[in-house]
Amino acid sequence: MRIAVLRETAAGERRVAASPETAKKFAQLGADIAVEAGAGLAASIDDAAYRDAGASVGDRAAVLADADIVLGVQGPDPDTLAGLKPGAWIVAGLDPFGQRARVDRYAALGAEAMAMEWMPRITRAQSMDILSSQSNLAGYKAVLDAAAEYGRAFPMMMTAAGTISAARVFVMGVGVAGLQAIATARRLGAQVSATDVRSATKEQILSLGAKPIFVEAVQGIEGEGSGGYATEMSDAYKAAQAELVSSHIAKQDIVITTALIPGRAAPRLVSDAQVASMRPGSVIVDLAVDQGGNVEGAVAGETVERHGVKIVGHRNVASRLAADASALFARNLYNFLSAHWDKDAGRPALPDGDEIGDAIRLTRGGQVVHARLLS
Template identity: 60%
Template sequence: MLIAVLSETDAVEPRVAATPETVKKYKSLGADIVVQAGAGVRAGVPDAEFEAAGASIAKDAKSAGKDADVVLKVRRPTEAELKVIKPGALVIAIMDPYGQDAALKALAEAKVAAFSMELMPRITRAQVMDVLSSQANLAGYRAVIDATAEYGRAMPMMMTAAGTVPAARVFIMGAGVAGLQAIATARRLGAVVTATDVRPAAKEQVESLGAKFIAVEDEEFKQAETAGGYAKEMSAEYRAKQAALVASHIAKQDIVITTALIPGRPAPKLVTRDMVESMKPGSVVVDLAVERGGNCELSKPGEVAEHNGVKIVGHLNVPGRLAATASSLYAKNLYAFVETLVDKETKALAVKWDDELVKATCLTRDGAIVHSAFQPTT
C-alpha cells in the first residue's frame, strides 16, 4: 500500500495534506509514504522532516503519484495531476464539488475513487474527520487577529493615568464553528462581543461564551435549523426584519466579522453598502465568506478594501494563513478517515463501499460520478 502526498499547485494554498506525525501513523498501518518535494515547505515542514519520519521524497507529482494506491491533497487535483495518478487509486482531498461539473467529470474520466472530505457526515464517529470544523475553527481565530491588526485601536478597556481606553465592540455574524471561535478569541482580547445567527440553538452557545445574542426571535426563527445542524435559508420577510435589527446594531460596532455560509449555495449578503457607510471611520469588516461571493456587498476577494474609512478584509483561504496549525489538524482529519479504509490485519486497503462515511464522501468510482447529490443533469 503506497500513499502519496502531493504538493498544492494553487498559489493561495500553503497547507499540506500530511505531517511527520501522520507519516509515522501511516507507517504503522503498514503503508509506504512518498511525499512530493517541497510539499510542506510553506507549512513549515521541510523535506528532511518527512524523511526523518520515514517518508521517501519524490522530485515531482508524476514520480510521487504514478504508483500510489492513495493520493492525499488539500485541494482537488488539477487535470494535469490526474494524468499522473493511476486508475483505481483513492484520491482524498477538499474537493469543493458544488457547481464543479467539469471537475467532477474529469475525476470520473480519470477512473479514480475521489473522496470529498468536506462531505463527511456530522456524526459522532466522524467528528475526528470533520475538516470543515477543524479549518473553520482556525479561520474564526485568525479573523479576529486580522481584524485586530487592521483596527487602529486597542481591543480591551484600559484604565490608565492618561485616561480610559474603551473596549472595542465586536459583532460576529454567524455562530457556527468559525463564529464561536471568533467570539471566544475576541472575548479573550477584551472586546465587548455580540453575535447573531438564524439557528435557535446558537443563542445558548453564544451566551455561554459571554457574548450577547442579537436576533429577531419569532416563530420562523425557532424553526430555522436543518436536521444536520446547518442554517436554513430564511424567508424574505424574516430577512428584512433581521436586516433592520442588524443595521441599527452594526452602526455602533467597531469590528464586524461575517462567517455565514450555506453548503452548496452562494454566501448570503448580510452587510450592505448602507450598513458599511453607517460605521465609523476606522472600523473593520472581516468577510470569511469572500470565496463564496462574500457576506459583505463591498468585499473584494484577496484584498483589504476601504470604503468611507471602513476597511473590508477579504483574505482568501484564511485557515491557510495559519498554515502549520491548519496542516496539522487537516492531516489528522485525513489519517482518521484513511485508517477506516485499511484492514489492520492484512495491512492492505479494504474499502467498505457500503460504509456510511464512504457513501457520504465518495464522488467518483470506476469511471462514473456515484454521489447522488452530484449526478450530471444532462
Template identity: 60%
Template sequence: SEPRVGASVETVRRVVGLGGEVVVASGAGLRSGILDGEYAAAGGVIVADNAAAVAGADVVLAVRRPAAAELSGVKPGALVIAIADPYGNEAALGEIAQTGVSLFAMELMPRITRAQVMDVLSSQANLAGYRAVIDAAEVFGRAVPMMMTAAGTVPAARVFVMGAGVAGLQAIATARRLGAVVSATDVRPAAKEQVESLGAKFIAVEDEEFKQAETAGGYAKAMSAEYQAKQAALVAAHIAKQDMVITTALIPGRPAPKLVSAEMVAAMKPGSVIVDLAVERGGNVEGAVPGEVVTTANGVSIVGYLNVPGRLAATASQLYAKNLYAFLETLIDKGSKSLAVKWDDELVKATLLTRDGAVVHPNFGGAKAAGDKPEAASAA
C-alpha cells in the same frame, strides 16, 4: 496560494506503521514548517515533485482537489482524498471521473460521532474564526481591551460576529479573550445558548420562523425574504455601533448570503473593520473583494483574505493531516495491511464523488464523465 499540506510528520509515521509506503513531493511541507528531512526521518520517501509523488499511487492525499491532468500517473481505481469543493465544479468532477480514480470530498463528511475526528470543516473553520479576529485587530489600528491609564480610559472595542457556527464561536471566544465587548447573531435557535455561554450578547429576530431555522444536520436553513428583511433592520441598527464585524455565514452548496449591505457599511464609524470569511463563496459583505482589503469612502476597511486557515498553515496542516489519517485508517485492513474500502460504509457513501469512470454522488448526478456537457447539479 495553498500553503497547507496533507500530511504531518506524525501521520506519515502512522501510515508507515500500518504497512504503507508514503511518498512526499519535495517541498510540500515547507510553508507549513515541515522540512523534507523531517518527513524522511518519519519513514517518508521524498521525490522531486507532485507528478513523481502520484505516479503509481494507490492513495493520493491532497489539500485541494487536484486537476485531472495531475492524476495521470496514478493507478486505475486509486483513491484521491481532498477538500474537493464540488458545488459549482461539476465539469471538473466529470474530468476527474474520466481518470478512473475514486475521489472523496472530506468536507462532505457526515456530522456523526464517529466522524468528528475527520471533520475538516470544523478543524479549518475553527482556525479561520480565530485568525479573522487577529486580522481584524491588526487592521483596526486601535486597542481592543479597555485600558485605564493616567492619561485617560480607552474603551473596549465592540465586536459583532455574524454566524455562530464553528468559525463564529471561535471568533467570539477570541474576541472575548482580547477584551472586546462581543455580540453575535445566527438564524439557528441552538446558537443563542452557545453564544451566551461564551459571554456574548445574542442579536436576532426570534419569531416562529427562527425557531425552525436549522436542518437535521445542524446547518442553517435559507430564510424567507420577510425574515431576512426583519433581521436586516435589526442588524443595521446594531452594526452602526460596532468597531469590528466578522461574517462567517455559509449554506452548503449555495452562494454565501448577503448580510451586510453597502448602506450598513456606510453607517459604520471611520476606522471600523469588517472581515468577510465567506468571500470565496461570493461574500457576506457588499463591496468585499476576494484577496484584498478595501477601504470605503467613509473609512471602513473590508477584509477579504482568501484561504484564511492557510494563514495559519502550520497549525491548519497539523489538524487537516489528522483528519485525513483518521479517514484513511477506516479504509485499510490492518491484518493484511492493504486497502479494503467498505463501499457501503456511511462515511464512504457520504464523501465519494467519483468511481469507475462515473460521478456517483447523488448531489452531483448532472456531472458527466464521458465528455458530455455537464448539467446543473442539485445543491440539495
C-alpha cells in the same frame, strides 16, 4: 499500499495534506508513504522531516508511480496526475460544486474521488471533519486580522490619562468559525455580541460571555438544517433580521461575518448602507469571501475601504496559519483512513452502504456516482 502526498499548486495554498506525525503513523499501519519534494516547505516542514518519519521524497512522477491513495488539501489538477492507476483514491477537499468539471475528469481517470468537506456531521466522523478543524483556525485568525487593521485597542484600559473603552465586536454566523471568533475577541478584551439564524446557538453565545442578538418578532422560524448547517430563511425573517442588524451594526467597531450555506453562494448579511452606517475606522472581516461574500463591497483577496470602513477579504484564511492548519488537516485525513483500515488487506475499505463512504465518494468505476452531483 502506497500513499502519495502532493505539493499544492493552487495560488496562495500553503498547507500540506500530511505531516511528519501522520506520515509516521501511516508507515506504522504498513503503508509506503511518498511525499513530493517541497510539499511541506510553505508549512515550515522540510523534506528531511518526512524522511526522518519514514517517508520517501521525490518528484511528482515518482511519487504518483503505483500510488493507491493520493492525498491533497485541494483537489489536484487532473493534468498533473498522468500515470495514476485506475481505482486509486483521491482524498482531499474537492469543492464538488465549484469544480464540477474537475470531478468529471477524475471519473475519466478511473479514480475514486473522496470529497472530505462532505464528511457527515456524525459522532464517529468528528475527528475527520476538515471543515471544522480549518474553520476553527479561520475564526481565530479573523479576529487577529481585525485587530491588525483596527486603529484602536481591543480591551478597556484605565490609565492616569483617562479610560479607553473596549472595542465592540459583532460576529455574524455562529458556527465553528464564529464561536472561535467570539472566544478570541473575548480573550482580547472586546465587548462581543453575535447573531445566527439558528436559535440553538443562543446558549452557545451566552456560554462564551457574549450577548446574543436574535430576531424575536418573527415566530416559527428555525434555521437549523441537516448536519447543523444553516438553511435559507424566509423573506419575512430576512426583513426582520435586516432591521435588527441595521440598528446594531451602526454601533459596532468590528464585524466578523462567517455565514455559509452548503452548495450555495454565501448569503448577503451586510449591505452597503449598513457599512456606511458604521463610524470611520471600523473594520469588517468577511470570512465567506471565497464563496461570494457576506458583505456588499467585499473583494476576494483584498482589503478595501468603503465609507471610511475597512473590509477585509482574505482568501483561504486557514492557509495563513499553514503549520497548524496542515497539522490538523493531516490528522483529519489520517483519522479517516485509519478508521477504515482493513488490517488483513493492508488498505482502507469503504463498503457500499457505509454512511461516511456514501457521503464523500464522488466517483467510482469511471462514473460520477454521488447523488448530489447527479440531481
